[in-house]
Amino acid sequence: MFKLEKRPFDSRTMAYCSPLIAFALTLFFGGVLFASLGHNPFTALHTFFILPLSDAYGLTELGMKVAPLLLCAMGLSLCFKAKIWNIGAEGQFIMGGLGGGFMALQFLDAESSWVLVPILLFGALCGLAWAALAALLKTKFNANEILTTIMLNYIALNALLWAVHGPLKDPSGFNFPESAMFANAAILPLLHEDYRLTIAIFFGLFAMVAIWTLISRSWLGFQIQVLGEDKAAARYAGFKENALIWFALLVCGALAGLAGVSEVTGPIGQLIPYISPGYGYAAIIVVFLGRMHPLGILFASMLMGLTYMGGEMVQIEMSLPKSITGLFQGMLLFFLLASDLLIGYRIAKKAPANIEAPSTNRVSA
């Protein structure tokens, strides 16, 4: 039989291979799932993962999904590095969208694209404020950030619903729960007029480089890493724990807020009840899948963006429910966590029973 054996050191190779194994397993079980639904697994997987990217339109649509994922995931990676379990990117995204949308509605007659500056800034600020609540609750009141950020997500969602059903509803919109369409000047510039991809993708890429530099090249980034690795060491070194928590959460909130406002002033163009297909949650998977490394996160957000497009594609082509996206995302994370075991452990042949270590060692170890 086989048993798990602790490796003397964590395996770097396995750390990089694990996402690939997870993806392979997801493909395999995805194929099994399609087959069990009576579809040819190969055509189905082709429809899910390849077909969406077969033309320039598909590639730009992917970029459109990568932008918010990348922004949220880069912010989250900063928090997760410090072992702050911020699950609140979704709420920060929504508040960014709501705040930015509110600002955009103040400039309905705008002619100049300069109005985008206050709109984007205010959106980022709203996301930041939402994260600040979580930071306050954690540092001041010692409340578990997982639970508070989740609750803040639901509150943000209801705030958006309240706004589009009430004060921000389009007065001439036949009572639909939607705001007025934003002015053209308040819409993010497109990269190419035939496609929906906006300059938001550059925000994402810029955030990636900025956070990368921050984490790997700056004193602040070093402190954040130490805090995550060993809290006691960080305290001993005199790092200001609370200040670091505030910093990580605020940066994450601002980035997620920017993602949110870029979404409403981008492909959506107005405020509607649902502005996020779960980007904030998917970004959590992106961070884990990308090994908290900026480049890894970039690739992971492409893969995660692809799962959204694949879901839409199998809905169109094979009339399967779009929610298959969440299923694939969940599977990815599951398999990733399972194969991450091989980073710290290796599979070895079990030694014969008679030379096994005496059981008295159990307690001391």
Place this chain on the structure above:
Amino acid sequence: MDIDLITNILYATIRTGTPLILVAFGEMVCEKSGVLNLGQEGMMLMGAVIGFVAAVTTGSLFIAILMAIIAGILMSLLFGFLSITLVSNQVASGLALTIFGGGLSAFIGANYVGIGIDGIQPLAIPLLSEIPVIGKALFQQDPLVYFSFFMFALLYFVLTRTRVGLKLRAVGENPEAANSMGIHVHGVRYLAVMFGGAMAGLAGGYLSLAYTPLWSEGMTAGKGWIALALVVFASWKVGRIMLGAYLFGVASIMHLILQGTGYEISPSILAMLPYVATIAVLVLLSSNQTKAKLSAPMSLGVPYRPQL
């Protein structure tokens, strides 16, 4: 406020609190064994959708409830395998379970949105249900509400008066010591996780079969997370979970109360109340660090790997 309104508020409070009680009981037992399962939401959603699909296809509510429980257990086994056998990070595994359950339930239930069924009907207990004011709230409910009362008594007894409860707590406080006493730590943790899954599945089934007999994507709306906060709020004590769940029940039906008294507030604002209440509760409770630490199981969230 007239008597009828008070009666109805009490009735609705208990109904709304019941799913929270069921999940929170399951999660409490799970946490007592030292395992923090953040996947409550995913297990509930799976229980809700499987229960609903079973009710539509078989027409039997009993089978539906059973299937909801089984769905919850199967989901919890996924989590158990990751976090207990493969010693994965419990926080990440729980999140994975929630995301996976959300996706899978939406996928399974896609063709069942908008279908209505005859849900589980209230079962009035003769005589007792005729007590003024509290009779309707306590004794004119559906069987699952009575089951939550029963679970309260059972859990209280098992946790405080039996060897099983002692073993469970030993594993959660100090798995090494428990192991040296000959307790199979992984076995106990698996059972606790499965109990949590069964209760979450049942709570999901309660939502889709009794509370609002229909299926809609993400219909648990964070109840699994609220239950997690509830366990902290209750300091891992059964009685306080009951109390807390009913308090949240009141917060969730605030619109009913306000309508009765003539105030008009947007339903979206009122829908925020349970979440705001959860945060308030966390703040009140966690500010006192020593107390929070004392009541939590010592080894909560720490994977245990037996040294062979």
